[in-house]
Amino acid sequence: xxxxxxxxLDDILSQHEIERGELIPILQAAQERFGYxxxxxxxxxxxxxxxxxxxxxxxxxxYAQFKFTPTGKKMIKVCRGTACHVRGASRxxxxxxxxxGIKPGETTEDLEYSLETIACFGSCALAPVIxxxxxxxxxxxxxxxxxxxxxxx
Ligand code: FES
Numbered sequence: 001x002x003x004x005x006x007x008x009l010d011d012i013l014s015q016h017e018i019e020r021g022e023l024i025p026i027l028q029a030a031q032e033r034f035g036y037x038x039x040x041x042x043x044x045x046x047x048x049x050x051x052x053x054x055x056x057x058x059x060x061x062x063y064a065q066f067k068f069t070p071t072g073k074k075m076i077k078v079c080r081g082t083a084c085h086v087r088g089a090s091r092x093x094x095x096x097x098x099x100x101g102i103k104p105g106e107t108t109e110d111l112e113y114s115l116e117t118i119a120c121f122g123s124c125a126l127a128p129v130i131x132x133x134x135x136x137x138x139x140x141x142x143x144x145x146x147x148x149x150x151x152x153x
Contacts, residue, residue: 001040008033009041013048023049027060036067072107072114076100077131081120084128088140092128093117095142099149 001009012029016022023045030041037060046053060066078084078093097103100113107114123129126138130148137148 001044005034005038005041006044009044013045016048018049020049020051023051023056023059024063027056027066031066036070039068070107070111072112074112074133075114075116077121078104078115078117079119079121079123079127079129079131080117081124081127083120083124087127089128091142092130092140092145095145096130099145 009030012026012033015029016026026045026049027037030045031037034041042056042060043053046056049056060068076096078089078096080089080093093104096115100108100115102108102113102115104115104117121129121131121136123136123138126136128138128140130137130140130145132148137144
């Protein structure tokens, strides 16, 4: 573990009691800090709480909020709701997969982008919709995908 990670994790742990009930708050704090839960972080949390690492994994894999691989600096979410589907969401997703070279649930090697699909955003009037971090892009076309990735939208 690099010294910065160790220090930051020590800071997080110092704010918690050694109690099993602290596991979720600690995992949440660690993920917020590191963006995901690296193996070494899980191991240290387990040691702190005097639990086997397998128990910590068991709990953390139960909750969809926890991630075990790094996510990109930018998160792209493609709506797969009905309205977006009908208006060509799959073509938008295909274009993103082609441009980024990744599938939903994956992150580019340079850690720039992660790609996910999600259910309706509630912006169906703008279908098809994608969200990049907190920005909603409506009436998407494959051409607009390239413009957004190039930072021209
Ligand atoms: S179906 Fe895509 S925003 Fe509602």
